[in-house]
Amino acid sequence: MGLVLISHSGTLVTGLREMVMQVAGEDVAVAIAGGTEDGRLGTSAPLIAEALRSTLDASPEGVLVLFDLGSAALSLELALDDLDPADRDRTRVSEAPLVEGAVLAAVQASVGASLAEVEAAAAAASTMPKLPRDR
Amino acid sequence: MPELTLVVADPAGLHARPAARFVQAASKFESRIVLRYGEREADAKSLIALLGLTVRPSSEIVIAAEGPDADAAIAALAAELAPYLGAPDLVP
Numbered sequence: 567m568g569l570v571l572i573s574h575s576g577t578l579v580t581g582l583r584e585m586v587m588q589v590a591g592e593d594v595a596v597a598i599a600g601g602t603e604d605g606r607l608g609t610s611a612p613l614i615a616e617a618l619r620s621t622l623d624a625s626p627e628g629v630l631v632l633f634d635l636g637s638a639a640l641s642l643e644l645a646l647d648d649l650d651p652a653d654r655d656r657t658r659v660s661e662a663p664l665v666e667g668a669v670l671a672a673v674q675a676s677v678g679a680s681l682a683e684v685e686a687a688a689a690a691a692s693t694m695p696k697l698p699r700d701r
Numbered sequence: 702m703p704e705l706t707l708v709v710a711d712p713a714g715l716h717a718r719p720a721a722r723f724v725q726a727a728s729k730f731e732s733r734i735v736l737r738y739g740e741r742e743a744d745a746k747s748l749i750a751l752l753g754l755t756v757r758p759s760s761e762i763v764i765a766a767e768g769p770d771a772d773a774a775i776a777a778l779a780a781e782l783a784p785y786l787g788a789p790d791l792v793p
Contacts, residue, residue, distance in 0.1 A: 589721045673721045673748045677728035690749045698755035699741075 567675035567684055568595035568625030570617045571668055572633035572642060574607050576600035579634075582668055590672035595624040609637070611644035618645055618657065628656040628681035630671050630688060634664045658685050666691035703775045704765045711785055715756035719785035724748045726781040732768025734778070745778070 569586070573579035579600035586596055597617035602608040621629045633642060646654060658681060660667055667688035674687035709715055715723075727734045727745040734745035736754065738761075743750035745764065756762055764782075766774040 589717050591721075591725070669717060669721075670748055673724055676721075677725055677746070687747075687749065694749055695753050695755075698757070699753075 567627050567679065567681060568597065568621035568629045569668060569671055569675065570614070570621050570629055570631045571596065571598045571600075571664065572609060572614055572617075572631065572638050573598075573600040573664065574609055574634060574638065576605065582665060585665075586668050586672045589669055590676045594672045594675045595621050596668075596672065597621040609633075609641040611641045611648070614641055614645035615648045618649060618653075622649075622653050622656060626656075628658065630675075630681065630684050631657060631659045632662060632664050632667045632671065632688065633659075656681070660685060660688040662688040662691040666694055670694075702765055702767045703771050704763055705775050705779055706761055706763050707779070707782060709756055709758055709760055709762060712758050714758045714760075715751065715754065715762070717752065719782065720751040721748055722781055722785070723751060723778065726778050727774065729777070730766070730768070730770045730774035732766045732771045732774045734764065734766045734771075734774055737763040737765060 571579050571582055579598040583596050583598050597620050599613040599617040602610045603613060618629065631642065670691050671684045671688040674684045724746055735742045736745050736751060738754045738756050741754055743754050764775060764778050
Protein backbone atom coordinates (compact mmCIF):
# COMPACT_ATOMS: atom_id res chain seq x y z
CA MET A 567 0.00 0.00 0.00
CA GLY A 568 1.27 3.42 -0.87
CA LEU A 569 0.22 7.02 -0.38
CA VAL A 570 0.56 10.07 -2.60
CA LEU A 571 0.33 13.36 -0.73
CA ILE A 572 -0.41 16.47 -2.76
CA SER A 573 -0.18 20.04 -1.56
CA HIS A 574 0.06 23.53 -3.03
CA SER A 575 3.23 23.88 -0.94
CA GLY A 576 6.30 21.70 -1.31
CA THR A 577 7.39 22.66 2.19
CA LEU A 578 4.10 21.58 3.70
CA VAL A 579 4.07 18.18 2.09
CA THR A 580 7.77 17.54 2.76
CA GLY A 581 7.11 18.07 6.46
CA LEU A 582 3.98 15.98 6.33
CA ARG A 583 5.83 13.10 4.72
CA GLU A 584 8.44 13.24 7.48
CA MET A 585 5.72 13.15 10.13
CA VAL A 586 3.82 10.33 8.46
CA MET A 587 6.96 8.20 8.15
CA GLN A 588 7.84 8.75 11.81
CA VAL A 589 4.39 7.77 12.96
CA ALA A 590 3.72 4.86 10.60
CA GLY A 591 7.24 3.56 9.98
CA GLU A 592 9.32 3.08 6.87
CA ASP A 593 7.35 0.21 5.33
CA VAL A 594 4.70 2.37 3.68
CA ALA A 595 5.57 3.98 0.35
CA VAL A 596 4.82 7.71 0.61
CA ALA A 597 5.40 9.98 -2.38
CA ILE A 598 4.77 13.69 -2.42
CA ALA A 599 3.89 16.30 -5.04
CA GLY A 600 4.00 19.82 -3.68
CA GLY A 601 4.11 23.15 -5.47
CA THR A 602 4.71 23.83 -9.15
CA GLU A 603 7.62 22.61 -11.26
CA ASP A 604 9.40 25.96 -10.80
CA GLY A 605 8.95 25.90 -7.03
CA ARG A 606 6.00 28.26 -6.64
CA LEU A 607 2.82 27.61 -4.68
CA GLY A 608 0.39 25.57 -6.72
CA THR A 609 0.05 22.08 -8.09
CA SER A 610 1.50 20.42 -11.16
CA ALA A 611 -0.05 17.55 -13.10
CA PRO A 612 3.37 16.22 -14.22
CA LEU A 613 4.73 16.22 -10.65
CA ILE A 614 1.60 14.46 -9.44
CA ALA A 615 1.82 11.93 -12.28
CA GLU A 616 5.44 11.22 -11.36
CA ALA A 617 4.53 10.66 -7.70
CA LEU A 618 1.65 8.39 -8.72
CA ARG A 619 3.82 6.27 -11.01
CA SER A 620 6.63 5.79 -8.50
CA THR A 621 4.18 4.80 -5.77
CA LEU A 622 2.17 2.49 -8.02
CA ASP A 623 5.43 0.76 -8.98
CA ALA A 624 6.35 0.28 -5.33
CA SER A 625 2.85 -0.75 -4.18
CA PRO A 626 1.13 -3.53 -6.12
CA GLU A 627 -1.87 -3.41 -3.77
CA GLY A 628 -2.68 0.14 -4.73
CA VAL A 629 -2.32 3.79 -3.86
CA LEU A 630 -4.42 6.26 -1.92
CA VAL A 631 -4.14 9.93 -2.92
CA LEU A 632 -4.75 12.77 -0.47
CA PHE A 633 -4.64 16.50 -1.26
CA ASP A 634 -4.88 19.79 0.58
CA LEU A 635 -7.31 22.08 -1.26
CA GLY A 636 -9.95 21.53 -3.89
CA SER A 637 -8.00 23.46 -6.52
CA ALA A 638 -5.49 20.59 -6.59
CA ALA A 639 -8.24 18.32 -7.91
CA LEU A 640 -7.90 19.61 -11.48
CA SER A 641 -4.16 18.87 -11.68
CA LEU A 642 -4.89 15.52 -10.06
CA GLU A 643 -7.55 14.71 -12.67
CA LEU A 644 -5.07 15.42 -15.47
CA ALA A 645 -2.48 13.19 -13.82
CA LEU A 646 -5.01 10.40 -13.29
CA ASP A 647 -6.10 10.59 -16.95
CA ASP A 648 -2.48 9.93 -17.83
CA LEU A 649 -2.40 6.56 -16.06
CA ASP A 650 -2.97 3.16 -17.69
CA PRO A 651 -6.48 1.85 -16.94
CA ALA A 652 -5.01 -0.93 -14.76
CA ASP A 653 -3.06 1.62 -12.70
CA ARG A 654 -6.06 3.92 -12.52
CA ASP A 655 -8.06 1.02 -11.03
CA ARG A 656 -5.45 0.63 -8.28
CA THR A 657 -5.65 4.32 -7.39
CA ARG A 658 -8.24 5.85 -5.04
CA VAL A 659 -8.64 9.51 -4.21
CA SER A 660 -9.60 10.54 -0.69
CA GLU A 661 -11.46 13.69 0.31
CA ALA A 662 -10.13 13.40 3.86
CA PRO A 663 -8.32 16.34 5.48
CA LEU A 664 -4.69 15.99 4.38
CA VAL A 665 -2.79 15.77 7.68
CA GLU A 666 -5.19 13.61 9.66
CA GLY A 667 -6.06 11.47 6.66
CA ALA A 668 -2.40 10.84 5.79
CA VAL A 669 -1.47 9.77 9.32
CA LEU A 670 -4.49 7.48 9.76
CA ALA A 671 -4.11 5.98 6.28
CA ALA A 672 -0.38 5.35 6.68
CA VAL A 673 -0.78 3.57 10.02
CA GLN A 674 -3.60 1.46 8.56
CA ALA A 675 -1.39 0.64 5.58
CA SER A 676 1.51 -0.26 7.88
CA VAL A 677 -0.46 -3.16 9.39
CA GLY A 678 -1.02 -4.74 5.98
CA ALA A 679 -4.54 -3.45 5.34
CA SER A 680 -6.20 -3.47 1.91
CA LEU A 681 -6.68 -0.36 -0.21
CA ALA A 682 -10.37 -0.23 0.80
CA GLU A 683 -9.45 -0.42 4.50
CA VAL A 684 -6.84 2.31 4.12
CA GLU A 685 -9.35 4.45 2.27
CA ALA A 686 -11.88 3.94 5.08
CA ALA A 687 -9.30 4.87 7.72
CA ALA A 688 -8.56 8.13 5.91
CA ALA A 689 -12.26 8.89 5.49
CA ALA A 690 -12.74 8.61 9.26
CA ALA A 691 -10.41 11.60 9.64
CA SER A 692 -13.23 13.93 8.55
CA THR A 693 -15.09 13.36 11.80
CA MET A 694 -12.10 12.80 14.08
CA PRO A 695 -12.38 14.69 17.37
CA LYS A 696 -9.30 16.70 18.30
CA LEU A 697 -10.05 18.35 21.62
CA PRO A 698 -10.17 16.12 24.70
CA ARG A 699 -13.67 14.94 25.54
CA ASP A 700 -13.06 14.67 29.30
CA ARG A 701 -13.39 18.32 30.24
CA MET B 702 -10.17 -11.73 29.93
CA PRO B 703 -6.57 -10.74 30.73
CA GLU B 704 -5.99 -7.11 31.58
CA LEU B 705 -3.06 -4.90 32.30
CA THR B 706 -3.05 -1.49 33.90
CA LEU B 707 -0.42 1.04 32.88
CA VAL B 708 0.25 4.58 33.94
CA VAL B 709 0.97 6.97 31.09
CA ALA B 710 4.24 8.52 32.19
CA ASP B 711 4.89 10.35 28.93
CA PRO B 712 4.32 14.08 29.56
CA ALA B 713 2.54 14.35 26.20
CA GLY B 714 0.02 11.63 27.09
CA LEU B 715 -0.75 8.94 24.55
CA HIS B 716 0.35 10.80 21.45
CA ALA B 717 0.52 9.84 17.81
CA ARG B 718 3.71 7.82 17.64
CA PRO B 719 3.16 5.50 20.62
CA ALA B 720 -0.49 5.15 19.63
CA ALA B 721 0.59 4.08 16.15
CA ARG B 722 3.08 1.56 17.60
CA PHE B 723 0.25 0.26 19.73
CA VAL B 724 -2.03 -0.23 16.71
CA GLN B 725 0.76 -1.94 14.78
CA ALA B 726 1.52 -4.33 17.66
CA ALA B 727 -2.17 -5.05 18.38
CA SER B 728 -2.95 -5.77 14.72
CA LYS B 729 -0.64 -8.81 14.82
CA PHE B 730 -3.08 -10.61 17.14
CA GLU B 731 -6.37 -12.29 16.45
CA SER B 732 -7.88 -11.34 19.82
CA ARG B 733 -10.15 -8.39 20.29
CA ILE B 734 -8.04 -5.85 22.15
CA VAL B 735 -9.33 -2.69 23.77
CA LEU B 736 -7.78 0.19 25.62
CA ARG B 737 -9.86 1.60 28.46
CA TYR B 738 -9.42 5.12 29.72
CA GLY B 739 -11.81 6.23 32.42
CA GLU B 740 -15.23 5.15 31.32
CA ARG B 741 -14.37 5.09 27.65
CA GLU B 742 -12.99 2.25 25.59
CA ALA B 743 -11.26 2.15 22.21
CA ASP B 744 -10.44 -0.59 19.72
CA ALA B 745 -6.67 -1.02 20.04
CA LYS B 746 -6.38 -1.81 16.33
CA SER B 747 -7.78 1.58 15.31
CA LEU B 748 -5.57 4.67 15.46
CA ILE B 749 -8.52 7.04 15.21
CA ALA B 750 -10.20 5.32 18.15
CA LEU B 751 -7.04 5.52 20.27
CA LEU B 752 -6.32 9.15 19.43
CA GLY B 753 -9.97 9.94 20.12
CA LEU B 754 -9.44 8.96 23.75
CA THR B 755 -6.98 11.87 24.18
CA VAL B 756 -5.28 10.13 27.08
CA ARG B 757 -3.72 12.62 29.48
CA PRO B 758 -0.30 12.21 31.09
CA SER B 759 -0.07 10.54 34.50
CA SER B 760 -3.40 8.83 33.97
CA GLU B 761 -4.20 5.14 34.09
CA ILE B 762 -5.08 3.06 31.07
CA VAL B 763 -6.15 -0.57 30.95
CA ILE B 764 -5.32 -2.91 28.08
CA ALA B 765 -7.75 -5.81 27.87
CA ALA B 766 -7.79 -8.67 25.38
CA GLU B 767 -10.25 -11.41 24.57
CA GLY B 768 -9.51 -14.28 22.22
CA PRO B 769 -7.21 -17.22 21.52
CA ASP B 770 -3.97 -15.22 21.82
CA ALA B 771 -5.09 -12.75 24.49
CA ASP B 772 -2.27 -13.47 26.96
CA ALA B 773 0.41 -13.18 24.30
CA ALA B 774 -1.19 -9.96 23.05
CA ILE B 775 -1.13 -8.34 26.48
CA ALA B 776 2.50 -9.33 27.00
CA ALA B 777 3.53 -7.99 23.59
CA LEU B 778 1.64 -4.74 24.00
CA ALA B 779 3.08 -4.16 27.46
CA ALA B 780 6.58 -4.64 26.06
CA GLU B 781 5.83 -2.33 23.15
CA LEU B 782 4.41 0.43 25.29
CA ALA B 783 6.60 0.25 28.38
CA PRO B 784 9.29 2.61 27.10
CA TYR B 785 6.67 5.20 26.13
CA LEU B 786 4.14 4.93 28.87
CA GLY B 787 5.64 3.75 32.11
CA ALA B 788 6.06 0.46 33.92
CA PRO B 789 3.21 -2.03 34.39
CA ASP B 790 2.02 -1.97 37.97
CA LEU B 791 -0.52 -4.76 37.83
CA VAL B 792 -0.35 -8.06 35.98
CA PRO B 793 -3.32 -10.30 36.83
